[in-house]
Amino acid sequence: MWQNLKQPTIIFTILAVAVGFMLTVAFNSLAPYNTAESVNNEYKTLTDFIIDLEEKNAATEYEIVHLRNKITSVQNEQANEEGLLLALQKKLNEIALAAGYVDASGAGLVISLDDNTAAALVAQKNSPETYKAENFIIHDSDLLYILKALSPYTESAAINGQRIIDTSHIRCVGTVIMINSVRLAPPYIISVIGNPEALNTALQSSGTFLYLTQKKDMPVTVSISDNIILPASGSSFMLTYTQAVQTTE
Amino acid sequence: MWLPVLGLIFGIALGLLSTVAIPVAFAKYLSIAVLASLDSLLGGWRAILEDHFDAPILLSGFLTNAFVAALLAYVGDILGLDLYLAAVVAFGLRIFSNIGFIRRFLIYRFRCKHQLKAAGSEKITLNDNEYDQQLNKEAAQYAKQNREEDIPTYHFIKNNSTPPLPADEPKTKD
Numbered sequence: 126m127w128q129n130l131k132q133p134t135i136i137f138t139i140l141a142v143a144v145g146f147m148l149t150v151a152f153n154s155l156a157p158y159n160t161a162e163s164v165n166n167e168y169k170t171l172t173d174f175i176i177d178l179e180e181k182n183a184a185t186e187y188e189i190v191h192l193r194n195k196i197t198s199v200q201n202e203q204a205n206e207e208g209l210l211l212a213l214q215k216k217l218n219e220i221a222l223a224a225g226y227v228d229a230s231g232a233g234l235v236i237s238l239d240d241n242t243a244a245a246l247v248a249q250k251n252s253p254e255t256y257k258a259e260n261f262i263i264h265d266s267d268l269l270y271i272l273k274a275l276s277p278y279t280e281s282a283a284i285n286g287q288r289i290i291d292t293s294h295i296r297c298v299g300t301v302i303m304i305n306s307v308r309l310a311p312p313y314i315i316s317v318i319g320n321p322e323a324l325n326t327a328l329q330s331s332g333t334f335l336y337l338t339q340k341k342d343m344p345v346t347v348s349i350s351d352n353i354i355l356p357a358s359g360s361s362f363m364l365t366y367t368q369a370v371q372t373t374e
Numbered sequence: 375m376w377l378p379v380l381g382l383i384f385g386i387a388l389g390l391l392s393t394v395a396i397p398v399a400f401a402k403y404l405s406i407a408v409l410a411s412l413d414s415l416l417g418g419w420r421a422i423l424e425d426h427f428d429a430p431i432l433l434s435g436f437l438t439n440a441f442v443a444a445l446l447a448y449v450g451d452i453l454g455l456d457l458y459l460a461a462v463v464a465f466g467l468r469i470f471s472n473i474g475f476i477r478r479f480l481i482y483r484f485r486c487k488h489q490l491k492a493a494g495s496e497k498i499t500l501n502d503n504e505y506d507q508q509l510n511k512e513a514a515q516y517a518k519q520n521r522e523e524d525i526p527t528y529h530f531i532k533n534n535s536t537p538p539l540p541a542d543e544p545k546t547k548d
Contacts, residue, residue, distance in 0.1 A: 132429060133418075133421075133422050133427040133429070134377055134378070134422075136418075136429050136432065136433065137377075137378045137381075137415075137418050137419065137422065137432075138377045138378045138380075138381035139381070140378075140381075140411070140414065140415050140418060140432070140433075140436060141378040141379070141381035141382040141385060141415060142381040142382070142384055142385035142388070143385060143411065143436075144382065144385060144408065144411045144412055144415050145381070145382040145383065145384065145385020145386040145387075145388070145389065146385040146386070146388050146389045147385075147389075147404065147407065147408045147411060148385070148386060148389065148408050148412075149385070149386050149388075149389025149390050150389050150392075150394050150395070150396065150404065151401055151404040151405045151408050152389075153389065153390075153393075153394070153395045154395045154396045154397070154398060154400075154401035154404065155398065155401045155405070
């Protein structure tokens with residue numbers, strides 16, 4: 126083999142070494158750049174993943190409500206036939222209504238809260254140095270305080286179609302408010318079923334409401350309604366650790 | 375022909391083992407230069423097959439092409455023109471044409487040897503390099519007869535499907 130080696134082969138081999146070396150150096154140098162792009166792609170995938178999960182969540186919640194209604198109708202059918210079950214079923218329906226697991230309707234109060242975009246624009250124009258965007262929007266705390274103020278007279282409540290139950294949570298994520306893990310946008314419509322007069326009095330005397338309407342001049346409307354319809358909660362609630370205390374006699 | 379392949383693998387291993395990394399801003403120009411040098415490499419292989427290998431021409435072509443391609447890309451960046459595309463297209467086309475030639479040549483040589491073997495010729499004892507020399511000599515003659523002066527071997531191979539070497543020509547080997 127070696128005695129056949131000629132000048133072309135040797136030079137050709139040296140060139141091949143050089144090309145191989147350059148190829149890998151170019152690859153090495155561009156590797157971080159390629160990784161950065163793949164990280165971007167990963168973010169995109171994560172966003173898609175979140176959107177996908179949110180859709181699945183909504184579908185599952187719909188299914189839960191649907192199945193609960195089915196159970197209720199089956200139970201009602203059976204209860205109609207037997208006397209003892211009838212009383213039990215009636216009690217069960219009341220508890221389900223109180224827990225927020227079925228659609229509810231009744232008289233109450235509808236409060237609409239919106240961001241003060243007009244004032245924000247004026248403030249931004251007149252005094253941009255002191256302008257703070259957060260002074261002109263509705264915060265998660267505003268919703269929480271109003272619900273808290275109304276709670277003594279509230280039987281059922283919902284905000285933008287999200288039923289408020291024991292396990293509901295209201296929090297802000299960046300610029301949006303999440304209720305029951307669903308992103309909501311202003312205006313926020315708080316629908317509360319209860320004694321309308323009592324609710325209205327409680328609202329008008331609450332600090333948050335006065336602050337929003339008189340101090341901040343937010344676009345807030347309050348109306349009393351005879352027939353508010355609240356959707357059933359799609360949340361599932363299971364007792365895993367809690368047990369009833371055994372009473373020994 | 376195994377030595378260059380080993381060389382390529384050795385070069386790649388060397389690059390992987392070394393931690394040499396140039397800034398990303400220049401990596402683009404290196405990529406263009408790699409393309410140019412790859413073209414030179416294939417051109418060199420073709421020259422070996424065509425038996426007109428010229429070391430200074432290959433080496434100068436290797437360096438000049440790589441440098442000018444990178445320079446063109448750099449100037450393109452300054453002017454806001456995608457001039458690197460010119461290098462990519464030019465070298466891309468040449469790489470394909472060279473690969474096409476090498477492929478045709480290797481297949482042609484294989485066929486010729488096969489036919490010679492079938493005819494029981496003594497030329498079967500020639501090694502590849504010696505055989506290529508014979509083939510190119512015949513091809514040049516053929517090109518001269520047919521007034522094909524530009525890249526004779528390529529035209530010859532393209533236009534002929536039969537081996538140019540007669541099977542009955544005696545060859546003495548010392």
